Amino acid sequence: MAEASKANPQGVEKVGYLGLGLMGAPMTRRLLAAGYQVAVWNRSLGKAAPLVEAGARRAETPRDLLAASDIVFMCVTDATAVEEVIFGPDGISTAPGAGKIVVDFSSIHPDAARDLATRLKAANGAHWIDAPVSGGTKGAEEGTLAIMAGGDAADIERVRPYVLAMARRFTHMGPIGAGQTTKLCNQVIVGCAMAVLAEATRLAVNSGIDANRLPEALAGGFADSIPLQLFVPRMAQGIYAPPLGHIATMLKDLDTIADVAQATSTPVPMAALAGQLFRLARTVRGADADALEIYKLSAADD
The missing domain is CATH 1.10.1040.10 (N-(1-d-carboxylethyl)-l-norvaline Dehydrogenase; domain 2)
Structure with missing residues (x-):
């Protein structure tokens, strides 16, 4: 937790959530209910509005979201959507990322996860965890999701408390791509x-x-x-x-x-x-x- 303490002296990190669809919205609500500071971004502003009313801060762009967060969670439709929010104009890759972690809950090809992680690390230094979820919208609402993760062991442990606000099980399966x-x-x-x-x-x-x-x-x-x-x-x-x-x-x-x-x-x-x-x-x-x-x-x- 050395990097976490450096980013936030109180030891509680600021988190962001990108992609507020069927899964993202209830997962974000659980982070808010646990008392975490949460910034949110979604392509359509309407989906962000109820979460802002619940206490989240709306980021203007994915870049702004990473700049305001120590850990960014993300759940979007497919690898094309992930590519766009990471490497598109004002994407996550355009913000300083040293000491920060992007956790991708999207379900994408394992090869795509490895490629995105390598390119993001080269672009701004941010670390990557691929962490697809199982349990559907019911599990997202009730916090009973099973989440399987690929990434560095230290990164997994750093994000674990925040993930377990949204899930019942968070299992480290191996290096990047293993979660997918x-x-x-x-x-x-x-x-x-x-x-x-x-x-x-x-x-x-x-x-x-x-x-x-x-x-x-x-x-x-x-x-x-x-x-x-x-x-x-x-x-x-x-x-x-x-x-x-x-x-x-x-x-x-x-x-x-x-x-x-x-x-x-x-x-x-x-x-x-x-x-x-x-x-x-x-x-x-x-x-x-x-x-x-x-x-x-x-x-x-x-």
């Missing part, structure tokens, strides 16, 4: 689970039994899981708002899995099939539809 690879493993399981649970729910409905009772009936057995308990009732009852995650986001991750699997000679037949189902869901339901609308693919009247 771990998230891909997570998405193999989640993407396939959504597809399989959609089949089970449809089988129940088409067979005339109450699909809403599947979580109760299967609780404690080998089929029980958080996805079973959370996803099946939403599918059975047609609850898709607010979305737990978008079809486009899941498909992006499944496509990245396919790319990494090819590079590492890893067979992923189940994840590949899930990717094709979500590609079809995107065509039928739209990119911004809830990922659980994959359930609708199996019924002609949906």
